[in-house]
Amino acid sequence: MSENGGREEEEELKMEEEKKKYEVLMWGYLPGVLSHKSPLTSPVEVQLPENGIDVQSWKDVCGGGCGFAMAISAGSGKLITWGSADDQGQSYLTSGKHGETPEPFPLPTEDPIVKAAAGWAHCVSVTEKNDVYTWGWKECVPSSKVVANFASGGSFEGDAIRKESVSTDQESPQSQGSKPIGGSVAHQDNKKPEETAKRRRTMTAKQELESPPLADESLSASPCIVELDPGVKITSVAAGGRHTLALSGHMKYEDMEEL
DSSP states (O other): OOHHHHHHHHHHHHHHHHHOOOOOEEEEOOTTTSTTOOOEEEEEEOOOOSSSOSSSSEEEEEBOOSSOEEEEESSSOOEEEEOOOTTSTHHHHHTTSOOSSOEEOOOSOOSOEEEEEEOSSEEEEEETTOOEEEEEEGGGSOSOOBOOBGGGTSBOHHHHHHHHHHHHHHTSHHHHHTOOBTTBOOOOTTSOHHHHHHHHHHHHHHHHHHSOOOOOGGGEEEEEEOOOOTTEEEEEEEEOSSOEEEEEEEOOHHHHTTO
16 A cells, blocks of 8 residues: 555544544542532433533543543543532642533643543643643642643733742741731730640631631642653653653654754
8 A cells, every 4th residue: 555545544534533423421429510419320421511622522531530520522632620529629629620510621731632630639631742731739740830820710820929929928927926816916925835725726626627628729739841851752641649650752863853
């Protein structure tokens, strides 16, 4: 078979593949899908978002995610997340705060996503150009340049740094010690340290019982590019509870000339 004939056959197969319409089915525990947060006991079809994608079909499903799900749309290759609930802490932030309705995750790139995976509260994805993005619980995200801050509505690195700085100042021990309690400054000079610590623990336990745990955005890293050595090409990714694996190869010499 000639080279041209082989390319024509590949194009035909690609066109046939694009004509197919795939469905995604879900079951199990996705707390944001049902109002009573009960597990889905039988397969249910996942509805694609009405906006943000150009083809009403799915390309692939992604493994992992504690209390949330991920899949990739056909056509534009958007990463779609859903299924979490606002009382799920860090996994709620990691999913993009997407609950019952599947929505595109706000990654700072328009390049199609080809592979993605999630752990307990962190995610990783690979674009068509082999860029690797990761986000979620900071313990599971490598130190790298943050390119967008989804927690503050998509602002960039400078805003994220300023926000973190302000948050740190507000929560410093010095500022906490000068905060008024109940409209007046609390004087504890005559209180024993043991009594003060005991009262603080009691108040904290009471607050935790009265209100569900909130997601702490300071513990979540926004999507960032994983810095790799020149020529390294990531073809697939996987995520465990708190770790990430990436399958890498090396580009051909002629491909590296373009870098």
